[in-house]
Amino acid sequence: MMDFKFKFRQMILEKFDYECFICGVPEYIQKLHMHRVTPGKDGGEYVEENVVLVCPKHHRMVEGWSWEGINALKANS
Incomplete structure (x- = not known):
């Protein structure tokens, strides 16, 4: 299980360019x-x-938000 979590996190980090x-x-x-x-x-x-x-900071902010809201916040940042 730990190996899957590590690999999944690495995939997500790469997808979002570590940012x-x-x-x-x-x-x-x-x-x-x-x-x-x-x-x-x-x-x-x-x-x-x-x-x-x-x-x-943004994790606390986007709790309960949809992709639409998250994308709108990104567009205005």
Whole structure:
């Protein structure tokens, strides 16, 4: 299981170029979080289509937001 989590995180880091999707802060400056757009309580899984890479500041901000809201925030950042 640990190997899968590591590989999945690496895939997500690469997909988002090791940067927060919203503000572009790089992984080496601040540990980035994998955020599930559809939360686990609503059946959301850790799958590529449901995960966005964000810094801690933006992770707190986008809790409960849809992809539409997340993309709008990125566009205005």
